[in-house]
Amino acid sequence: MPNRTVFFISDGTGITAETFGNSILKQFALQPRHVRRPFIDTEDKAHQVVREINHTADVEGKRPIVFTTLVNEEVLAIVKGGSRGMVLDMFQTFVEPLETELGMKSNHRIGRFSDVAASQQYHDRIEAINFSLAHDDGQSARNLAEADVILIGVSRSGKTPTSLYLAMQHGIKAANYPLIPEDFERRTFPSSLSPYKSKCFGLTIAPDRLSEIRNERRPNSKYASLENCRYEVAEAEAMMRREGIAWLSSTHKSIEEIATTILRDIRPDRLIY
Amino acid sequence: MPNRTVFFISDGTGITAETFGNSILKQFALQPRHVRRPFIDTEDKAHQVVREINHTADVEGKRPIVFTTLVNEEVLAIVKGGSRGMVLDMFQTFVEPLETELGMKSNHRIGRFSDVAASQQYHDRIEAINFSLAHDDGQSARNLAEADVILIGVSRSGKTPTSLYLAMQHGIKAANYPLIPEDFERRTFPSSLSPYKSKCFGLTIAPDRLSEIRNERRPNSKYASLENCRYEVAEAEAMMRREGIAWLSSTHKSIEEIATTILRDIRPDRLIY
Incomplete structure (x- = not known):
């Protein structure tokens, strides 16, 4: 109480x-x-x-x-x-x-966004949100050259909320691309991402946590089974290791922590702005 | 410098x-x-x-x-x-x-999100983001009963970033639905929204600002023309007035200001939590 x-x-x-x-x-x-x-x-x-x-x-x-x-x-x-x-x-x-x-007086100006809303920075932030939305879940390979970062990982590893957060909070154009079983069978890096490997950042997740999350969406499916989650996560991590892509585990991290870590690792220039 | x-x-x-x-x-x-x-x-x-x-x-x-x-x-x-x-x-x-x-000591605990990430509140927030994403731009009329708020307005009036912000920052399930010329010709409120009128909140925007924004996307189109923007905005405002839907202008407001105002007006219970 x-x-x-x-x-x-x-x-x-x-x-x-x-x-x-x-x-x-x-x-x-x-x-x-x-x-x-x-x-x-x-x-x-x-x-x-x-x-x-x-x-x-x-x-x-x-x-x-x-x-x-x-x-x-x-x-x-x-x-x-x-x-x-x-x-x-x-x-x-x-x-x-x-x-x-x-050695100066403060202007006692109320934090109205009226001027903010007209600023270039705000404009860029809205553009980043639109970009991240249009490039959610591998929807579009167009304009990937414009992306600041491309998050990759298996379905439900946290890519979507992290991308939107990066856009919303930091004005970062964050695309995201799901690694799916077909990618693992092919054993090659997704071809549409190859030119942008240096911008890729991986998210992984503990298989049992992934299975829990997927079970909420599709209970008792093969997709959500612990065995399949173990397989997908192992393959995704092997691919990221093979391709030299930085990654982190989202299992015990909030989107804020994931985003801060990505920013620090992939765009250190954004930390000094 | x-x-x-x-x-x-x-x-x-x-x-x-x-x-x-x-x-x-x-x-x-x-x-x-x-x-x-x-x-x-x-x-x-x-x-x-x-x-x-x-x-x-x-x-x-x-x-x-x-x-x-x-x-x-x-x-x-x-x-x-x-x-x-x-x-x-x-x-x-x-x-x-x-x-x-x-009369108590602070715990000097670092604001790690590890415990946050496991909490119900965090879970609900992620669910809200997924919901808002699935219900962006009138994509789905399914589960609208679950929405906390449904933003309506003409294309590019600020609905999408506001919905995502409400979800991300406040864990609000925010759907959004575009009012399009067909709705104005029909002169009736969109039927899929009728049962949820009390949850609808309108966004409007000054026609000249709208025309500017639309011209960035589709330069010199009818869609972006000032004349068409004037028509759509006038019709949308008339509809909201007719249907008794609360609305505000996004022209000089940031998504933070829009979201705070909506929260205060439509979900006062969320202000005391």
């Missing part, structure tokens, strides 16, 4: 407040109730949130934890001054020392 | 360090060089990063800004003690006051 409430308050989408709050809360054995309040960009809305925080404090008998990334000084002052929550203010905490260090 | 370097240092993927650092840096008229150093989870790696920071300080003659989310005390101590950067430490800054407030 949650006996604490955590508020995430922002003038914008609140994504930063939430990412930041969650990674701090993960350090505690606590299952608080989460309340997200984005777009708090007027004094009226600030007063409303303050009432909500104080009501929660009264009901629960404990002060709520309030993570804020509020940039607007008036709004922030209302939340800090009026609420009986424990306000953890990411903005002032770090912006003020930075102002001193950099 | 960047004349400052910013480091993002983490024991994990560094996603939090980067989100947090970037949203603070956005407050300054500054275009620093970014260096991302994920998975700094040993003292050796810490010493290596410290050397890199100090080398940068020497070369640039200005101390680098270092955003860290390091959890490991030894590693953090090396970076804080050894480097000549300005260390902005998100972890200690907020975790220590929280320990006092909550």
Whole structure:
């Protein structure tokens, strides 16, 4: 039972407040109730949130934890001054020392994406999502020359979500191509990928985990059988070893961890940008 | 020309360090060089990063800004003690006051996703990505009953990236369905969506922006012409108004802003979870 409430308050989408709050809360054995309040960009809305925080404090008998990334000084002052929550203010905490260090004032601009949405970087990101979608699951061999990375691996090894994540989060054009039994029988590297071997990155997965995942989709099929999963994984790993393709196991990794590792290994230039 | 370097240092993927650092840096008229150093989870790696920071300080003659989310005390101590950067430490800054407030020690656990990857929440998120992908662009009317939200709008109004973002970031099963000229001629709401009208959410877009986007794909086509874009947008908006479907304009919004607004309007229960 949650006996604490955590508020995430922002003038914008609140994504930063939430990412930041969650990674701090993960350090505690606590299952608080989460309340997200984005777009708090007027004094009226600030007063409303303050009432909500104080009501929660009264009901629960404990002060709520309030993570804020509020940039607007008036709004922030209302939340800090009026609420009986424990306000953890990411903005002032770090912006003020930075102002001193950099010798410049911050612009107190709310993290609106309006300007972002018009930027080249945003445009490229949307293009990357479209590219990754069009090149999901070996759908198209067209324009593979444009791909930043081509993920290969057996069906259900995690290629699709990783490709989409790379595109969405990092603007990387990530194609993906399934290694199928026919590829293993042929014992040659898929010909459409041959010119791009240096951009290929493999995903593998423990056969028993793969069998579990495939059984959710096609219960009791040959496709999902442990024996077949063992065969496919062994063949795929042998192929990647033979062709000198870097690979990692997705078994105990989230798409975030897989993506970060791929980025670091295949596109170190993207790490300094 | 960047004349400052910013480091993002983490024991994990560094996603939090980067989100947090970037949203603070956005407050300054500054275009620093970014260096991302994920998975700094040993003292050796810490010493290596410290050397890199100090080398940068020497070369640039200005101390680098270092955003860290390091959890490991030894590693953090090396970076804080050894480097000549300005260390902005998100972890200690907020975790220590929280320990006092909550009356418990933090577990100093590195934000590994290993346990996350095995969790129900992660499983649901991957399922949501698969669902959104299978229900992109009206591909399938199967299982629409399972959808959390169905985005509708004319071609290139932003439905696909928004659906994928909702799935990826929030684990929302988001289908999307294009409104096409045939729908407007028929003057009836698409029949496959009728049972799910309450889950529909519309995206619209300014016709001139739409024409720009479509011209990138099919230059000088009727599809991309301003006249046709005006017609389609007017018809789509009229339909949504007639059917009482909530909608917003994607013209000046990023996918993050669109997604946050949809979540707030259509699934308020997801805001408290």
